[in-house]
Amino acid sequence: MTIDFWGMGLQAINVLILIWLLSRVFWRPVAAAIAKRQEEAASLIETAEATQTKMDDELEDVMQDRAGIGAERSEILDTARKEAAATTKNTLAEARDKADAMLASAKTTIEQGRETAQKENETQAAELAMKIAARLLGRLNSAATQSAFLSQLIEAIADIPPADLTALSDDPKGIEVVTASDMTVDHKEIEKALQTALGGKPKLKFIMDPDLIGGLELRSAHFALHNSWQADLKQIQKAVRDAA
Amino acid sequence: MMSPLDPNVLFQLGPLAITQAIVTTWVIMLLLVGSAFFLTRQLTLLPSKRQAAIELIVTTLDTQINETTGASPAPYRSFIGTLFLFILVANWSSLIPGVEPPTAGLETDAALAILVFVSVIWFGVKGSGPLGYLKSFAAPNPVMIPLNILQSLTRVFSMFVRLFGNVMSGVFVVGIVASLAGLLVPIPLMALDVLTGLVQAYIFAVLAMVFITSTVEDGQRLNPKRQEK
Numbered sequence: 484m485t486i487d488f489w490g491m492g493l494q495a496i497n498v499l500i501l502i503w504l505l506s507r508v509f510w511r512p513v514a515a516a517i518a519k520r521q522e523e524a525a526s527l528i529e530t531a532e533a534t535q536t537k538m539d540d541e542l543e544d545v546m547q548d549r550a551g552i553g554a555e556r557s558e559i560l561d562t563a564r565k566e567a568a569a570t571t572k573n574t575l576a577e578a579r580d581k582a583d584a585m586l587a588s589a590k591t592t593i594e595q596g597r598e599t600a601q602k603e604n605e606t607q608a609a610e611l612a613m614k615i616a617a618r619l620l621g622r623l624n625s626a627a628t629q630s631a632f633l634s635q636l637i638e639a640i641a642d643i644p645p646a647d648l649t650a651l652s653d654d655p656k657g658i659e660v661v662t663a664s665d666m667t668v669d670h671k672e673i674e675k676a677l678q679t680a681l682g683g684k685p686k687l688k689f690i691m692d693p694d695l696i697g698g699l700e701l702r703s704a705h706f707a708l709h710n711s712w713q714a715d716l717k718q719i720q721k722a723v724r725d726a727a
Numbered sequence: 728m729m730s731p732l733d734p735n736v737l738f739q740l741g742p743l744a745i746t747q748a749i750v751t752t753w754v755i756m757l758l759l760v761g762s763a764f765f766l767t768r769q770l771t772l773l774p775s776k777r778q779a780a781i782e783l784i785v786t787t788l789d790t791q792i793n794e795t796t797g798a799s800p801a802p803y804r805s806f807i808g809t810l811f812l813f814i815l816v817a818n819w820s821s822l823i824p825g826v827e828p829p830t831a832g833l834e835t836d837a838a839l840a841i842l843v844f845v846s847v848i849w850f851g852v853k854g855s856g857p858l859g860y861l862k863s864f865a866a867p868n869p870v871m872i873p874l875n876i877l878q879s880l881t882r883v884f885s886m887f888v889r890l891f892g893n894v895m896s897g898v899f900v901v902g903i904v905a906s907l908a909g910l911l912v913p914i915p916l917m918a919l920d921v922l923t924g925l926v927q928a929y930i931f932a933v934l935a936m937v938f939i940t941s942t943v944e945d946g947q948r949l950n951p952k953r954q955e956k
Contacts, residue, residue: 486833486834486837487734487744487746487833487834489742489743489744490734490743490744490746490748490749490832490834491833491834491835491837491838491841492838493743493749493834494748494749494752494829494834494835494838494839495838495839495841495842497749497752497753497756497838498752498809498810498813498838498839498842499842500756501756501759501760501809501813502805502806502809502810504756504760504763505759505760505763505805505808505809505812506805506809508760508763508764508767509763509766509767509781510785510804510805510808510809511805512767512770513767513770513781513782513784513785514785514789514801514804516770516771516772516774516778516782517782517785517786519772520772520774523772
């Protein structure tokens, strides 16, 4: 049994070459793949842990926010409740004020209506009184009354300024002498007395107006001298209306 | 019948006698490198079944190295793993009729033993420095220096002889039985050779690992300035 040293050396070289080749194409690539996967797994685990930590932090923040939201909700509800109470109070106060105002306005309106009605009543009463008085005075229309009215008319003419009296007596259209009735009037006496009072020769024309009730009045185109029950009653009615 | 102790020279290349063992070694090299290249073409982050299988081989080897020596497997993976795979495939090549396993020859086993001897020195110097490596012979005390030097030679010689004796005897017995009893009778013995080949490859690789790491550890212990990286 001999050893071939050349063959031994060649086999040693062969095995060395095999070691080198397998190191290049097998052991290192596979070990590198394993190490890379381990690194990736470690990285994934690290990332997952970091993500979990981040999620835990965010969950804690969310829980804190949730607690804050609850407190804020309670605060908002309290504020809303207070605002609603204040609004209700204000609304009630406004409604009460409006109701008071409406009540006051209604009272005022009622008072005004009452006053208006009272005035109307007074007016109607005055008118009724005037009618009653006119009817009563119409019964008193006698010669004596007519004579009294004539005297008052003469007195009134005497109070007229001379210029106006001259213009009245010189009126070309004449002067209307208005009486309430022909029954109690003596035209000649009246004409004579008027001519005396007016002066000159005025043109007189007698007219009957039952509305006078009683009395004697002078009327021209630009002048009127009232002297009758009607004028007196109108004056009284005006005074009563003004007093009301 | 040709004696298994005589190399079967196929042709002569200058001073080199190209034996069947050498040619078989080249075939095994091509087979291993080609298979490795094919298997590691597409390594992905999500492994296929094929990738998972080869990663299982590497992981198992790393685990064996770590559990046997306690050292990091990275520096020794290529050497120990290749020794194991080569010896395993070489041992199992005897199952192919007409093929003489390279490990049944003196030259291949001696070459493997020499490589282990040289790797012990290489990794020892690399791990603990030249002084640390030399100091490793003084472990546990300087009195043991001669015995340690002798041990460093005899242990690789014993590896060489163990591998050669086991594989050669298997081939020899199968050859004798086949020549005497016929083709099917040696099958149980060949099955036994499968187990023997696996065990011998494992023993050779583990012993090489133990020798290397014990030298590195002794050197680092006696030369603390140089720590294994």
